[in-house]
Amino acid sequence: MTAVTQTPSAPIPPAEPERCPVKKTMTLFRDVPLLLDCGLPLSNVRVAYHAYGEAQENAVLVLHALTGNSAVHEWWPDFLGAGKPLDPTSDYVVCANVLGGCAGSTGPAELPEVNGQPAPITLRDMARVGRALLEHLNVKKVRVIGASMGGMLAYAWLLECPDLVERAVIIGAPTRHSPWAIGLNTAARSAIKAAPGGEGLKVARQIAMLSYRSPESFALTQSGFRRSGVPAISSYLEHQGEKLVARFCERTYCTLTAAMDAFQPSDYELRNVTAPVLCIGISSDVLYPAVEVKAQAAVLPNSTYWELNSIHGHDAFLMDAQDLPERVRAFLHS
Ligand SMILES: CC(=O)SCCNC(=O)CCNC(=O)[C@H](O)C(C)(C)COP(=O)(O)OP(=O)(O)OC[C@H]1O[C@@H](n2cnc3c(N)ncnc32)[C@H](O)[C@@H]1OP(=O)(O)O
Numbered sequence: 001m002t003a004v005t006q007t008p009s010a011p012i013p014p015a016e017p018e019r020c021p022v023k024k025t026m027t028l029f030r031d032v033p034l035l036l037d038c039g040l041p042l043s044n045v046r047v048a049y050h051a052y053g054e055a056q057e058n059a060v061l062v063l064h065a066l067t068g069n070s071a072v073h074e075w076w077p078d079f080l081g082a083g084k085p086l087d088p089t090s091d092y093v094v095c096a097n098v099l100g101g102c103a104g105s106t107g108p109a110e111l112p113e114v115n116g117q118p119a120p121i122t123l124r125d126m127a128r129v130g131r132a133l134l135e136h137l138n139v140k141k142v143r144v145i146g147a148s149m150g151g152m153l154a155y156a157w158l159l160e161c162p163d164l165v166e167r168a169v170i171i172g173a174p175t176r177h178s179p180w181a182i183g184l185n186t187a188a189r190s191a192i193k194a195a196p197g198g199e200g201l202k203v204a205r206q207i208a209m210l211s212y213r214s215p216e217s218f219a220l221t222q223s224g225f226r227r228s229g230v231p232a233i234s235s236y237l238e239h240q241g242e243k244l245v246a247r248f249c250e251r252t253y254c255t256l257t258a259a260m261d262a263f264q265p266s267d268y269e270l271r272n273v274t275a276p277v278l279c280i281g282i283s284s285d286v287l288y289p290a291v292e293v294k295a296q297a298a299v300l301p302n303s304t305y306w307e308l309n310s311i312h313g314h315d316a317f318l319m320d321a322q323d324l325p326e327r328v329r330a331f332l333h334s
């Protein structure tokens with residue numbers, strides 16, 4: 001594998017890199033292709049990433065959620081900054097848009113085709129691409145943190161790259177998708193297939209948003225009517241659907257949700273994970289219930305479980321973090 005740096009869109013001033021975040025793009029697997037889990041080769045894999053802080057051999061790797069991207073400073077301001085869990089004044093923090101994403105990395109349209117569709121990719125394929133990026137950045141060890149899909153991807157890293165991962169923080173994520181989670185994604189993909197071009201993705205996001213919050217959260221924030229005759233929650237879901245269509249890609253939605261659904265490591269594999277892992281459940285998460293996250297964490301030989309008590313459901317890690325950043329900071333730096 002060889003890697004080539006393409007010209008970043010703007011230079012990064014070294015003094016305060018966390019204040020001048022710049023997305024960079026690399027092309028990996030130029031000479032020897034990546035062999036995808038589906039058996040097909042993939043060459044010239046493009047990876048868009050952000051790096052915060054001074055380059056070091058020991059990095060903190062952030063794994064983003066389904067509709068996230070590599071710009072951690074935009075979506076996780078509670079976690080990134082001086083004195084926070086991801087501290088660019090002392091840590092080298094790296095986050096890459098996943099393979100199959102739509103924020104700069106090789107996306108579904110660039111994957112080989114199988115029966116006229118983009119080849120299926122796996123979370124382990126994504127981890128292998130991440131590994132190649134770290135090799136290029138001369139990173140030898142990582143502490144990994146991910147939430148939601150990023151948490152599932154952290155499990156893939158623990159299984160795929162045990163030699164690299166020193167410890168991991170996994171927030172609001174299962175070791176494998178339940179029938180409930182697969183069912184929600186199936187409905188979302190069905191909507192996209194039934195109404196390609198935007199309308200389906202809008203419905204997919206509406207289904208997903210219902211699983212990202214909780215009945216109590218919506219009772220608090222979306223009771224009553226927004227405008228005459230339209231329930232606030234209906235108008236909210238309409239708005240959220242439109243927002244996703246404006247910033248995301250339906251093929252990426254199908255590719256990434258399929259990769260999550262297919263990720264089904266056995267307990268036997270998980271018992272071999274020796275790295276310390278902090279597993280965090282969210283008390284009101286209806287997508288990945290805390291009881292499920294806790295039971296699966298217990299399978300890992302070296303795990304600690306902690307629960308974020310919030311009424312806001314799965315997305316609480318983004319919108320109601322409370323003392324989560326401090327818990328994570330203590331674990332990542334112990
Ligand atoms: C670990 C990771 O990788 S995560 C990756 C990062 N993910 C993302 O960034 C995903 C995208 N964002 C989100 O999921 C959410 O916006 C969150 C969780 C970050 C924030 O949620 P919240 O602050 O609760 O915002 P909320 O979901 O209430 O939406 C607010 C928007 O809805 C609008 N809104 C609220 N109620 C209504 C209503 N009844 N009718 C119409 N619009 C409404 C607001 O005006 C606001 O609009 P705007 O975003 O266009 O300004």
Ligand SMILES: N[C@@H](CCO)C(=O)O
Pocket residue numbers: 065066067068148149212315
């Ligand atoms: N709300 C976040 C987390 C979902 O898992 C997203 O859209 O990516």
